[in-house]
Amino acid sequence: MTEANIIGGLLGGALIGLAAAALLWLNGRIAGVSGILGGIFGPIGGAERSWRVAFVAGLIAGAGIYSLLAGGLTIAFQSGTPTLIFAGLLVGIGTRLGSGCTSGHGVCGLARRSPRSLAATLTFMAFGALTVFLLRHAKFSLF
Amino acid sequence: MAKLLISFLAGILFGLGLAVSEMVNPARVIGFLDIAGHWDPTLGFVMAGALAVTAPAFGIILRRRRPLLAAEFYLPVKRDIDPRLIGGAALFGIGWGLGGLCPGPALASLASGSPVILIFVLAMIAGQWLAGRIAD
Numbered sequence: 001m002t003e004a005n006i007i008g009g010l011l012g013g014a015l016i017g018l019a020a021a022a023l024l025w026l027n028g029r030i031a032g033v034s035g036i037l038g039g040i041f042g043p044i045g046g047a048e049r050s051w052r053v054a055f056v057a058g059l060i061a062g063a064g065i066y067s068l069l070a071g072g073l074t075i076a077f078q079s080g081t082p083t084l085i086f087a088g089l090l091v092g093i094g095t096r097l098g099s100g101c102t103s104g105h106g107v108c109g110l111a112r113r114s115p116r117s118l119a120a121t122l123t124f125m126a127f128g129a130l131t132v133f134l135l136r137h138a139k140f141s142l143f
Numbered sequence: 144m145a146k147l148l149i150s151f152l153a154g155i156l157f158g159l160g161l162a163v164s165e166m167v168n169p170a171r172v173i174g175f176l177d178i179a180g181h182w183d184p185t186l187g188f189v190m191a192g193a194l195a196v197t198a199p200a201f202g203i204i205l206r207r208r209r210p211l212l213a214a215e216f217y218l219p220v221k222r223d224i225d226p227r228l229i230g231g232a233a234l235f236g237i238g239w240g241l242g243g244l245c246p247g248p249a250l251a252s253l254a255s256g257s258p259v260i261l262i263f264v265l266a267m268i269a270g271q272w273l274a275g276r277i278a279d
Contacts, residue, residue, distance in 0.1 A: 102247065
């Protein structure tokens with residue numbers, strides 16, 4: 001686990017990039033998952049909801065296909081359930097207020113040369129690193 | 144119908160990418176954010192791989208007048224870097240550092256059947272709803 005997965009990282013990243021490029025080229029949509037998810041529950045019309053549901057279904061199916069071929073998905077949680085609930089809330093609030101996440105700002109926004117996305121990406125990377133530092137090295141405990 | 148199928152297929156590619164790159168594994172993500180510890184650069188390679196495709200591709204695609212199967216490009220309209228953007232990104236970053244999960248990997252991981260993932264996803268949806276109420 002401690003050894004970097006360079007090949008998987010590059011290949012997986014390229015697949016993500018390909019997916020985003022395809023969605024933009026064909027459907028004209030940005031593959032920003034927080035926005036896609038948020039749009040499903042928002043006050044929007046049927047067509048706006050359908051393509052988003054289809055995309056999320058694809059996300060699950062894609063990971064499912066990999067899981068079948070690889071014999072499972074390795075998901076090693078680094079925190080307990082109460083922390084994960086709090087984390088989920090923050091991710092939800094933050095991505096809604098910040099208009100995006102790693103895919104929307106990091107992958108798509110940077111590709112569009114968006115100054116907003118650069119600012120957002122640098123910010124969430126910094127706060128992510130700061131949070132991990134406080135939890136792991138400053139012995140800051142949450143619950 | 145074609146657009147629905149494209150969305151589904153794009154989602155599959157995306158989900159495959161998340162699984163292949165191990166971004167569905169919080170250990171990998173937090174390992175990347177743990178710059179003071181045993182640093183795991185995998186996430187950096189994922190970003191590099193993704194941007195290697197999207198940076199040139201988006202440039203070419205967005206020179207078109209419209210997408211292949213839709214009437215227009217649905218792009219963000221906001222231009223300014225405002226407190227909401229930075230504040231939101233900060234909160235997201237904290238949540239990401241706490242759990243090692245962000246929206247894409249969390250949703251894709253529902254494929255594992257893990258109840259904890261489901262709880263995270265529900266919390267995420269609740270958080271988005273809350274922010275929507277506060278913001279609007």
